[in-house]
Amino acid sequence: MADRLRVACVQINSSRSKAENIERMEPLVARAAATGADLVLMPEKWNGLGSHEILLDVAEPLEGGETVEAMSSWARTHGITLVGGSIAERRDGREKLSNTCVVFDPEGEIAAVYRKIHMFDVEVGGIVYRESDSEEPGDRPMSCEVEGWRLGLSVCYDLRYPELYRILAVEGAELVTVPAAFTLFTGKDHWEVLLRARAVENQCYVVAANQWGVVEGKASYGRSSIVDPWGVVLAQAPDEDGVITAELDRAHMERIRESLPSLANRQPAAYTWPAGV
Numbered sequence: 001m002a003d004r005l006r007v008a009c010v011q012i013n014s015s016r017s018k019a020e021n022i023e024r025m026e027p028l029v030a031r032a033a034a035t036g037a038d039l040v041l042m043p044e045k046w047n048g049l050g051s052h053e054i055l056l057d058v059a060e061p062l063e064g065g066e067t068v069e070a071m072s073s074w075a076r077t078h079g080i081t082l083v084g085g086s087i088a089e090r091r092d093g094r095e096k097l098s099n100t101c102v103v104f105d106p107e108g109e110i111a112a113v114y115r116k117i118h119m120f121d122v123e124v125g126g127i128v129y130r131e132s133d134s135e136e137p138g139d140r141p142m143s144c145e146v147e148g149w150r151l152g153l154s155v156c157y158d159l160r161y162p163e164l165y166r167i168l169a170v171e172g173a174e175l176v177t178v179p180a181a182f183t184l185f186t187g188k189d190h191w192e193v194l195l196r197a198r199a200v201e202n203q204c205y206v207v208a209a210n211q212w213g214v215v216e217g218k219a220s221y222g223r224s225s226i227v228d229p230w231g232v233v234l235a236q237a238p239d240e241d242g243v244i245t246a247e248l249d250r251a252h253m254e255r256i257r258e259s260l261p262s263l264a265n266r267q268p269a270a271y272t273w274p275a276g277v
Contacts, residue, residue: 002147002149004247004248005149005175006038006247011210011241013220016048018047021048022047024241025042029078032245039207041179042082042179044099045211046087048088055134056097062100068084072104072109081146081147083153085209099131099155116155118160120156129218149174150171151173152168156180176202177209180208180211182220182221184221187210187222191221196227196233203253203257203260203263204229208227210225210237213239223236224244225237228248229253
């Protein structure tokens with residue numbers, strides 16, 4: 001079991017062209033791998049971001065999809081665990097798409113699949129977002145073993161739902177990944193606060209790769225970040241395409257959990273949901 005894990009986040013301002021985004025992402029993943037990263041995380045909808053029509057255009061199945069094949073190849077070529085941000089997934093027999101995060105092991109095999117649970121249906125900064133018009137929510141949390149660490153999976157808007165992260169932590173998550181296209185309007189006030197809160201309350205590492213810049217008139221905040229279990233930001237990206245890295249230390253996490261045992265001091269028997277919730 002590896003007591004240290006080097007992680008990297010890739011940040012990009014995706015366009016509406018799947019082919020262009022794949023071409024741009026390949027050298028960024030290679031650059032992340034060249035830092036010695038064991039695990040590389042990409043942003044939400046990195047292969048095509050924008051309107052309902054764009055998502056339909058770039059959507060693909062997990063089996064035989066162009067983007068999935070590219071990510072599998074990159075993981076295998078570089079010998080890394082690749083958390084493939086998220087893509088618009090098309091599934092047989094379903095009217096709507098899924099916002100899907102696929103994890104690839106160093107042999108390029110699929111290790112886990114998580115479908116985003118919380119749909120981003122909001123109006124912020126005078127812009128309406130209706131994710132549920134195109135996509136259906138996932139129905140279960142997902143975690144997996146990678147490089148000897150327990151990895152919990154989430155996507156973007158999930159960050160606002162602490163119960164999901166607590167479930168992942170109780171199930172043993174030592175780090176949680178957050179691929180995102182977090183908006184500029186909410187990001188400037190909430191992005192870092194929420195990432196640090198999820199890390200502190202669950203005493204785990206949080207690794208978050210965000211989109212940045214404007215696509216189809218909608219701006220993403222960027223500032224991809226890696227946060228330790230004490231809430232310290234270990235690395236944060238500037239406003240550009242690029243890579244950030246940090247080394248995660250299991251002993252550091254365990255010291256925090258031992259000295260301030262908030263996870264161990266939980267009282268599950270007292271936590272009952274109100275009627276009707």
